[in-house]
Amino acid sequence: MNMRPEPAEFIEQPHALSAEQGLLGAILHNSDVIDRVRGIVDPEDFHEQVNAAIFRTMCERRDAGENIDGRLVRIAIGDQDLGGITVGEYLARLYAHATTVSNAPDYARAIRHAAMMRKLLAAARDAVAAMSSGAVQDPSRYAAQMIEELDVVATSGTHESLKRVSLGSASQQAIDAALAAREGRIDRGAPYGIPSLDRMTLGMRPGQMIVLAGRPGMGKTTVGVALALNAAKAGHGVYFVSLEMVAQELGERALAAMSFSPRDKQPLSYRDIAKGKDLTDADVWAMQDAQKRLAKLPLTIEQQSGLTISQIAARARQERASMERKGQRLSVIVIDHLGLVKPTGRYSGNRVQELTEITGAIKVLAKELNVAVLVLSQLSREAEKRDDKRPVLSDLRDSGSTEQDADMVMGLFREAYYLEHKSSQTPEDAMKLEACKDIIEVEVLKQRQGPTGRVNLFCAIHCNAVSELSEY
CATH class of the missing domain: 1.10.860.10 (DNAb Helicase; Chain A)
Structure with a gap:
C-alpha cells in the first residue's frame, strides 16, 4: 500500500x-x-x-x-x-x-x-x-536553490573564524583586534611564558598549528609541558593529549617544574619523584605546595593512547564545552606526539598520505575551535649525519605536509646531549659541556607572519624547567 x-x-x-x-x-x-x-x-x-x-x-x-x-x-x-x-x-x-x-x-x-x-x-x-505542480522542468534550478538554502544551515554551526567574510570585514576585524590588544582588552593568544620567544612569535595565536620538533633527547616533552604550564598559569585553558605518557608521568614532570628553584643545590627532579624512597621532608612539602598551585590551573590531560585525529577532535570539543561551563576558555591543545596519532586506515601502508591526512586535519581543528594546536614531532635521522646537528625544515619526518600545514615550526637542539654521549671526551669537550649543560636552543624555522631566528633558553632537563636564560 x-x-x-x-x-x-x-x-x-x-x-x-x-x-x-x-x-x-x-x-x-x-x-x-x-x-x-x-x-x-x-x-x-x-x-x-x-x-x-x-x-x-x-x-x-x-x-x-x-x-x-x-x-x-x-x-x-x-x-x-x-x-x-x-x-x-x-x-x-x-x-x-x-x-x-x-x-x-x-x-x-x-x-x-x-x-x-x-x-x-x-x-x-x-x-x-x-x-509537485506536475510541470516537468530543468531539475538543476530546483537543486541549485535547495543547495543554497541548505548551505545556510550547514554553515550555521561553523565557528565565526571559518565563515565566509568580505575582505572589508576581514580587515575591519584585524583593526578591531589590534585596537583591543593595544588597549589591553583582549589577548592575541596564549603566551609561551618566555619573553624572548613571545616577542619573536607573538605567542600561540588562535587558529595556528605550531610544530615543536626535535631528535630524541632534545627535550620535546620537557618544552611542551613547560609551555603548557605557562599558558595555563596565564589563565588560558589547555588540553594536553599525551599519546606517549600516562597522566601520572606528566604529573611528576609538572611537580618538578613547579617546585624548581635555581637556588636549590639539588633541585627535585621528576625521576626523584617517581622513585620516591629518597625524598626528604622538604621535598614532600615542596611537592604538596606545588600540587596546590597546579590544581588551580585550567589544564586537562588526555592519556589514552592510539587515538585518531578525529577522536582527538571530538574530545577537544567536549573539553571546550566543559571549560565553558566553568567560565574558562580553551586556548591551546598540545599533542604529544605527531608520530603516535593513529591513522584512519584510508591510506593504510602509505605513511606519506597518512601523515598528510593527519596534519591537514590538525590544521582544520585549530581553525574550527579557534585555538592554537601545539604538535610535538620527531625529526628524521638526517640530522645525525651532519656535523652540525641543528635542525632544519627538511628534517621533518615522512612528509612535506607537516611543513606545509604548520603556521610555525620550531626545532629544538641541546649540544649538551651530544657532548654527554660522545664516546671519548676531551678536556675541551668537558669545558663546553659545563658551559652549555643547561642551555636549549629553540630555532624558529618557519613562521608565516614573523621572522625566523634562534632563542637560547635555560633548561634544567631533569626538572622540566624551561625559562629565560638571563634569569639564571
Whole structure:
C-alpha cells in the first residue's frame, strides 16, 4: 500500500522551549551571560515570539549599557496578556525557575539547532511544493536553490573564524583586534611564558598549528609541558593529549617544574619523584605546595593512547564545552606526539598520505575551535649525519605536509646531549659541556607572519624547567 507522507503543515515544528526559558532566566540572573551567547543565538532563532521579543529587548538594553532586569524588559515590550499570564508574571516565573548560568551556552546551542531544523523543514517543504505542480522542468534550478538554502544551515554551526567574510570585514576585524590588544582588552593568544620567544612569535595565536620538533633527547616533552604550564598559569585553558605518557608521568614532570628553584643545590627532579624512597621532608612539602598551585590551573590531560585525529577532535570539543561551563576558555591543545596519532586506515601502508591526512586535519581543528594546536614531532635521522646537528625544515619526518600545514615550526637542539654521549671526551669537550649543560636552543624555522631566528633558553632537563636564560 502506498503511504502518503503527512502534510508538512501538520508536522510539529522543532523547538526548544525549555531551553529558551532557561536561557532567558539565566540572563535575568546575570546580565553578563548575554555576552557569552550572542555569538551563538539570535532573536530570530527563538520559536516562541514572546521569548524572541524578550531576548531582542535584552540585547538592546545591553547595547545601551543598561542593566538587564525584569522591570526594564517589561516596560520595553509592554505588560500585555499572554493568555492568562502577564509579561511581568512570565518574567518573574523565568527568574524563579532558572537553574544555573553555566548552562547558558548549551541552552543557546539547543535554540540555534532547533531554528536550523525548522529551516531545513521549510526548505524541504518548499522544494516539495515547487516540484509537485506536475510541470516537468530543468531539475538543476530546483537543486541549485535547495543547495543554497541548505548551505545556510550547514554553515550555521561553523565557528565565526571559518565563515565566509568580505575582505572589508576581514580587515575591519584585524583593526578591531589590534585596537583591543593595544588597549589591553583582549589577548592575541596564549603566551609561551618566555619573553624572548613571545616577542619573536607573538605567542600561540588562535587558529595556528605550531610544530615543536626535535631528535630524541632534545627535550620535546620537557618544552611542551613547560609551555603548557605557562599558558595555563596565564589563565588560558589547555588540553594536553599525551599519546606517549600516562597522566601520572606528566604529573611528576609538572611537580618538578613547579617546585624548581635555581637556588636549590639539588633541585627535585621528576625521576626523584617517581622513585620516591629518597625524598626528604622538604621535598614532600615542596611537592604538596606545588600540587596546590597546579590544581588551580585550567589544564586537562588526555592519556589514552592510539587515538585518531578525529577522536582527538571530538574530545577537544567536549573539553571546550566543559571549560565553558566553568567560565574558562580553551586556548591551546598540545599533542604529544605527531608520530603516535593513529591513522584512519584510508591510506593504510602509505605513511606519506597518512601523515598528510593527519596534519591537514590538525590544521582544520585549530581553525574550527579557534585555538592554537601545539604538535610535538620527531625529526628524521638526517640530522645525525651532519656535523652540525641543528635542525632544519627538511628534517621533518615522512612528509612535506607537516611543513606545509604548520603556521610555525620550531626545532629544538641541546649540544649538551651530544657532548654527554660522545664516546671519548676531551678536556675541551668537558669545558663546553659545563658551559652549555643547561642551555636549549629553540630555532624558529618557519613562521608565516614573523621572522625566523634562534632563542637560547635555560633548561634544567631533569626538572622540566624551561625559562629565560638571563634569569639564571
